Amino acid sequence: MTNSLTLFSPSGVVLKAAPVRRAAKRLQKLGFEVSLDESALARFQRFAGDDDARLAALHRVAEAAPSVALATRGGYGLTRLLDRIDWPLLARSIERGTRWVGYSDVTALQLGLLAHTKAESWAGPLAIDDFGKETDDQLDEITPEVFREAMSGELEAVGFRTEAGFDGLEAKGVLWGGNLTVLSALLGTPHWPKVRGGILFLEDVNEHPYRVERLLLQLQQAGVLQAQKAILLGHFSDWKKSPLDRGYGLKQMVEAVRAVCVTPILTGLPFGHVPTKLCLPVGRKVQLVVDRRDVFVGWEHSHPHEHEHHPECGCEHAHGH
The missing domain is CATH 3.40.50.10740 (Murein tetrapeptidase LD-carboxypeptidase, N-terminal domain)
Structure with missing residues (x-):
């Protein structure tokens, strides 16, 4: 190759x-x-x-x-x-x-x-x-x-630290997501992937936490978030605080969405408009495992000519523990 x-x-x-x-x-x-x-x-x-x-x-x-x-x-x-x-x-x-x-x-x-x-x-x-x-x-x-x-083709897993409270969580599903604003704009169009039981990752830039919350609640109210097995939040960077916030920020935004969403929402994914970013296979079946605060997302080795259509590409093990 x-x-x-x-x-x-x-x-x-x-x-x-x-x-x-x-x-x-x-x-x-x-x-x-x-x-x-x-x-x-x-x-x-x-x-x-x-x-x-x-x-x-x-x-x-x-x-x-x-x-x-x-x-x-x-x-x-x-x-x-x-x-x-x-x-x-x-x-x-x-x-x-x-x-x-x-x-x-x-x-x-x-x-x-x-x-x-x-x-x-x-x-x-x-x-x-x-x-x-x-x-x-x-x-x-x-x-x-x-x-x-x-x-x-060497990368078979990524790992990161999240908040306490998710120890023992395990999930398998299609990994999908990306920029929250761009993703939300596809909702209701023919270009929207109807993924159920997936693992959704999200990031954004220059969006105040209230705008991020509104987009997440749109996905929640459209039935998208609760149809997933886990949601991984990357970085929401470069937003500016407002005098109107009065203690409201990213942490409070996540708490508000968690309050209405049954799907586990994990923070800390190294991805977004920041220098350190992982590579994530969009559309690949992955396995997510949480050990205390350590999150592992693993997938099976894929050869260049293997394709998502083949069921044997599904991940059975999270490599690199």
């Missing part, structure tokens, strides 16, 4: 080429053969090219089926394309071994894939955010290595 990696821009405009070039060099050092999609640096308004150009880029990358398709950045733009994406074409690229990777706005692509084809993708880093820093000492110590392990 080659280590071909294509950088593409499905969403927001790339303002400067330098971070993309730096990301390409660092990804080469990790062992990838990096290529830049022909329209990765295109510009139209706030987008990386107009809708036709970005749609063509998605389909071009899918046709080429590199080992890894890594988005340069998030922003906004994929929602415009969802009704026109050739989902079977993307699914075939995954059957041929492509891992589509990103987070933030890329959530729309990942959940659309899951909804239309049940194909797997990877919630993980973005090229500019995580590999495009000016100096090496600005890079996160964990994120690049976890990415390399995930893309090589």
